[in-house]
Amino acid sequence: MAISFDKALGIHQYTVGVRERNSEVIASNIAQANTPGYKAKGLDFQKALSAAESGASVNLARTDGRHIPASMAAIGETLYRVPTQPDTGDGNTVDLDLERNLFMQNQIRHQASLDFLGGKFKNLTKAIKGE
Numbered sequence: 001m002a003i004s005f006d007k008a009l010g011i012h013q014y015t016v017g018v019r020e021r022n023s024e025v026i027a028s029n030i031a032q033a034n035t036p037g038y039k040a041k042g043l044d045f046q047k048a049l050s051a052a053e054s055g056a057s058v059n060l061a062r063t064d065g066r067h068i069p070a071s072m073a074a075i076g077e078t079l080y081r082v083p084t085q086p087d088t089g090d091g092n093t094v095d096l097d098l099e100r101n102l103f104m105q106n107q108i109r110h111q112a113s114l115d116f117l118g119g120k121f122k123n124l125t126k127a128i129k130g131e
Helices: 005-009 012-031 045-054 096-129
Strands: 041-043 057-059 071-073 078-080
Touching (some): 005 096, 012 041, 012 096
Antiparallel strands (some): 057 071
């Protein structure tokens, strides 16, 4: 009997990648906190997760017929956040406290998904060994 990893691993195999992408977006916001005119960005987690689950991909343009066709997984688009603090005069919309909290929350959820995946693999290993 063949093992279906999609059924065995569930949604957690997709949430890990989306959480990693979300970390990159939040880290970019934190890094740009003092850049004048920078607008804070965010990731719509539900849309990104749906795109990851469906296996959506973006075909990359080829400028020459001899180029190798390529695609990359679509992990959701980044959107601009609605500012939560008044403009300080430089046009930057990053709220450092909010970004740090979002980063920690995302990391906790990322770790939870990794723990769930580890448990799934542990159970699969037990099943294969017949324990």
